[in-house]
Amino acid sequence: MSEITEVKEALDIIKKDVEKYQMMKSNLESQIHSLEIQKEATGRIQAVEMRSQIAQEEARLKLLGDKIKEKQETIDFQERALQERIRTLERRELEMVDIDAKRRELVNERSNFHKYKYDVELELDKAKIIIQEANQKDQELAVKSESLVVREKGIAKQERYWNDAIGKLEQDIKAFEVERQNVFKPQEVVNE
Numbered sequence: 001m002s003e004i005t006e007v008k009e010a011l012d013i014i015k016k017d018v019e020k021y022q023m024m025k026s027n028l029e030s031q032i033h034s035l036e037i038q039k040e041a042t043g044r045i046q047a048v049e050m051r052s053q054i055a056q057e058e059a060r061l062k063l064l065g066d067k068i069k070e071k072q073e074t075i076d077f078q079e080r081a082l083q084e085r086i087r088t089l090e091r092r093e094l095e096m097v098d099i100d101a102k103r104r105e106l107v108n109e110r111s112n113f114h115k116y117k118y119d120v121e122l123e124l125d126k127a128k129i130i131i132q133e134a135n136q137k138d139q140e141l142a143v144k145s146e147s148l149v150v151r152e153k154g155i156a157k158q159e160r161y162w163n164d165a166i167g168k169l170e171q172d173i174k175a176f177e178v179e180r181q182n183v184f185k186p187q188e189v190v191n192e
Contacts, residue, residue, distance in 0.1 A: 004089045011082045014075050021068045028061050 035054055 002089075004086060004093075007082050007085050007089070011079060014078055014082075018072060018075050021071055025065065025068055028064065032057065032061060 032054070035057065
């Protein structure tokens with residue numbers, strides 16, 4: 001049994017008590033009325049006794065009325081407290097529903113996060129493979145670059161050698177030309 005049901009049952013019991021006391025008050029008022037009618041019907045002697053009884057009864061009824069009024073105020077206070085308790089319980093129930101909705105939303109977000117994390121990890125693994133391949137290519141290019149530098153130095157040496165050889169050959173050609181011109185220079189005819 002939920003707290004709301006218990007509170008509603010307590011409220012029903014209080015309402016029944018109020019109805020019972022109102023019935024008692026109504027009965028007592030009827031009795032007073034009938035006593036007043038009897039007072040008018042009887043003689044003066046009985047009237048004095050009746051007045052005394054009525055005064056006593058009125059005092060008793062007033063005391064009882066005050067008690068009923070006090071009880072009614074207590075019941076009204078309890079009813080307001082119970083209504084407030086019901087509102088509090090309903091508010092808590094709504095909060096629980098809201099918490100359940102937020103819990104479902106959190107589970108959904110957590111699931112989305114794990115999917116996103118899985119996708120990012122896959123991308124990261126792919127990126128690591130690409131980086132590893134790039135590093136391997138970089139190493140291959142570095143080896144090729146070193147090979148090219150060595151070849152370039154070799155070619156530069158060969159170029160210097162050939163430049164030197166061409167320079168020497170050009171000097172030899174010039175020297176040969178000079179010599180050839182000297183050797184094949186027509187001899188001057190001497191007149192005798």
